[in-house]
Amino acid sequence: MTTINDIAARLGISKSTVSKGLNNARDVSEEMRKKILETAVEMGYVNRRLQKKEKKLCILVENMDYRTPNQFGHDLILGFKQMAEPDGWKIDVIPLDKEFQRGIPYTVFMMEHGYQASFVLGFSLLDPWIHEFRTSRIPAVLYDNYIKENPNIASVGCDSQEGFELAVKHLVDLGHQKIGLISGPLDSYILKARYNAYLNAMDKYGLEINEKYIGLEYYINDSTRKYVPRLLGEGVTAILFSHDVRAISAITECEDRGISIPGDVSIIGFDDLPIAAHTQPPLTTVRQDRLALGKCGFYALSCLLNRVPIGSILLRATLIVRNSTGPVPRKSV
Amino acid sequence: MTTINDIAARLGISKSTVSKGLNNARDVSEEMRKKILETAVEMGYVNRRLQKKEKKLCILVENMDYRTPNQFGHDLILGFKQMAEPDGWKIDVIPLDKEFQRGIPYTVFMMEHGYQASFVLGFSLLDPWIHEFRTSRIPAVLYDNYIKENPNIASVGCDSQEGFELAVKHLVDLGHQKIGLISGPLDSYILKARYNAYLNAMDKYGLEINEKYIGLEYYINDSTRKYVPRLLGEGVTAILFSHDVRAISAITECEDRGISIPGDVSIIGFDDLPIAAHTQPPLTTVRQDRLALGKCGFYALSCLLNRVPIGSILLRATLIVRNSTGPVPRKSV
Incomplete structure (x- = not known):
């Protein structure tokens, strides 16, 4: 298992700097902090303290109205929350666009905010983060999208x-x-x-x-x-x-x-x-x-978080x- | 919602006879008891007392060695139990053959034993209960088999x-x-x-x-x-x-x-x-x-038990x- 020592050795910096970077301390430069986080992700480092402190998931939404009741995005998110919140998860809904994605790597975004996994709505094959999903180690469930061969990513959709x-x-x-x-x-x-x-x-x-x-x-x-x-x-x-x-x-x-x-x-x-x-x-x-699809999204994430590498869940049509x-x-x- | 009164009216018998039949009392004939159970299932009656008393699932196994460690059936069942038992479910493993299935309808078998759902291994399209799965209201998950259009039945398998x-x-x-x-x-x-x-x-x-x-x-x-x-x-x-x-x-x-x-x-x-x-x-x-497939089986059942009508979960190959x-x-x- 990757330790803080391993990250320090790889970057040629001190253990305490790595620790500060991982824990968002102020006396580490923004540039160094990103380098530390990206290396930590690349090496498969698991920040157990962060993980245990809070159960946090995010829903990433692009090109989808999610504020109007009964609309697609709204109901997908509601269904997801209906399953996840009683299970003790805190859910943040993050609207974003391609510009935002170009500004920060997905894994760094997730680690910075302490999100353990994401539910991804409305992305197209042109979204920059889609490429990161091919190799990402952070569990993600994509609605109506599919990433081949990565056991950390699953798909949900209607059949x-x-x-x-x-x-x-x-x-x-x-x-x-x-x-x-x-x-x-x-x-x-x-x-x-x-x-x-x-x-x-x-x-x-x-x-x-x-x-x-x-x-x-x-x-x-x-x-x-x-x-x-x-x-x-x-x-x-x-x-x-x-x-x-x-x-x-x-x-x-x-x-x-x-x-x-x-x-x-x-x-x-x-x-x-x-x-x-x-x-x-x-x-x-x-x-x-739509509500059931949102619930499927949480079931799929639960599988991935429990290291059951599913590729897809299909809802009945x-x-x-x-x-x-x-x-x-x-x-x- | 169907009540004991509805069942009594349909069969032209007393409410107390229906109640005795549903609760397996000795002073109701075997024939009458089956009639009551089958009618209860047909009318969508939910025996809440039974459901709340015990969380019971069964794993139905045909044509599969499940006693030898590391073999297919053994590991599927182990994976399923690893998810289900910590969640408070009691699991019975029931080996059976076509003869057994011909002797009792699936729904009657399930209600008699108070099973809320089943995980079905090793069945072929020739099994008598497969036909019942097309219309059954009791949630079931079939490994490597698929039933069309019934929202109470889901499929799990490797992709x-x-x-x-x-x-x-x-x-x-x-x-x-x-x-x-x-x-x-x-x-x-x-x-x-x-x-x-x-x-x-x-x-x-x-x-x-x-x-x-x-x-x-x-x-x-x-x-x-x-x-x-x-x-x-x-x-x-x-x-x-x-x-x-x-x-x-x-x-x-x-x-x-x-x-x-x-x-x-x-x-x-x-x-x-x-x-x-x-x-x-x-x-x-x-x-x-195999272990992950068993776990998928329980995730799929959880979806169905929560009225999320999935058709299939596919595990990564x-x-x-x-x-x-x-x-x-x-x-x-």
């Missing part, structure tokens, strides 16, 4: 495969066969997962997979403006969307063009955002239970059937 | 995909390109998962997928006798096995035939059974951490490199 299988089955029961997908581009873990889930579900029900039934585009309204008419032109009678926000944009698009939902086309989202029940027509969608899906249009039969 | 990706990467680094698979037939959840993991890993590394490189057969020694020479005849230089027992059978087969491992062919198992370190040559294999893998034979390059 895209189960969700899209339920969605396709529902459409097949209504007589649909030409089913399309509109999604963002495949540059994130979760969009790749949804895309593969769509392909597998189509394959499972023996339906034609045709690239002309698929539209991938970053900007939400652009994607629906471009692809809804194009897919309908190919004879598609039902469209899955990678997220509710895209499906809701399609509802507006169809209204503008006089396309009836579900008379001309059935649409299904993914998320079950609160607004999904209030669109016209109300949206059929795959529900991610459920299909919420509303009025945006209906029988296949007669002209298509 | 086959991660395991075979590590295995194929290791072989590619050694120069192998024609990599085969020998497995049991695809009639179980886990063998299908390993098979798909093999296909995906080959695809990921841009290697040829050829049905002539794949041998699926139930009987272990038959499968190696038939397919090891056949795959080598096709130019395969490395073989993945769905389980260590098959890889170990292949070692014997190769020895009999004068085929050198890894001189003529590299082989990789899956499990890291204790014996894998002691074969000649020692076996390169994907490790399933690691590749243990020993001497059954080596550089691709020169003649094949």
Whole structure:
């Protein structure tokens, strides 16, 4: 086990300087303190005094509204806290951006604040700290993201495969066969997962997979403006969307063009955002239970903190059937 | 919420008879007691007195040695108990077979003994209780098995995909390109998962997928006798096995035939059974951490008992490199 002596020897400084650096003393320069912390992390040093003093976790949030009740981030965090706080953990919620991440290494940030682990929301593959997660020794759980091979990092999310299988089955029961997908581009873990889930579900029900039934585009309204008419032109009678926000944009698009939902086309989202029940027509969608996802996040962290190196926990998906899906249009039969 | 009155009304019997049935009193016939318990389960009745009196779980074991230290079943159960017992749970280990399952419905068995949930090891799709798991309201976690859509049932296992990706990467680094698979037939959840993991890993590394490189057969020694020479005849230089027992059978087969491992062919198992370190040559294999898997089982049950409907927890796989893998034979390059 790495001791303060080992760190001192590596850096060629005194034991007491190392100790001061680790304990945030004022008479050590900022630069030296970071060097000490980074070396301590690199060498696998465990600051037992800090660990025993306080049970502290942080939730790192990017690109996600977490202050408005019932919204995604809010409920994820609430679910996490509902499990963690009764277990004696103090939780800090830290909103941040890429700029912040460039300013301080993840491990140094965590050690400086005495956080034993983190729950990470809303990060993309472009976030600087994502690279640190590949080798980090500090347990972290990522929502809708996945880091390969590092036993200290786990993933939680809703089961895209189960969700899209339920969605396709529902459409097949209504007589649909030409089913399309509109999604963002495949540059994130979760969009790749949804895309593969769509392909597998189509394959499972023996339906034609045709690239002309698929539209991938970053900007939400652009994607629906471009692809809804194009897919309908190919004879598609039902469209899955990678997220509710895209499906809701399609509802507006169809209204503008006089396309009836579900008379001309059935649409299904993914998320079950609160607004999904209030669109016209109300949206059929795959529900991610946000509170349960937050709780999963804490279970996953508990595994890692107890040295049970899980890679992922998947939450069950459920299909919420509303009025945006209906029988296949007669002209298509 | 269902009450004793509801059950009495449904069955057309007195409240006190229902109460006696639920509480295992002697003056209720065996037949009536089963009827009461089955109806109680069907109606979603929760026996709060029983639940509060004792925290009891059971581990149902079929086809698995669990008494010998270091063996699979033993370590799975030990890991589970290591998490569950400090949390105040009493654990009973119940070995059983299909005959036993045919004699009593699962839900009745669980309620009779006051078990709140089960951890299920070694079941196959042919087990009678598997059908009950599709609709059961009693939380259960299945090792290496998966039940669709029932939020009361979760799955735990080691990540086959991660395991075979590590295995194929290791072989590619050694120069192998024609990599085969020998497995049991695809009639179980886990063998299908390993098979798909093999296909995906080959695809990921841009290697040829050829049905002539794949041998699926139930009987272990038959499968190696038939397919090891056949795959080598096709130019395969490395073989993945769905389980260590098959890889170990292949070692014997190769020895009999004068085929050198890894001189003529590299082989990789899956499990890291204790014996894998002691074969000649020692076996390169994907490790399933048995204790950690048992712990995962308890984490998964904890989720379900707290109404967090997870579908699965996957444990990280690691590749243990020993001497059954080596550089691709020169003649094949």
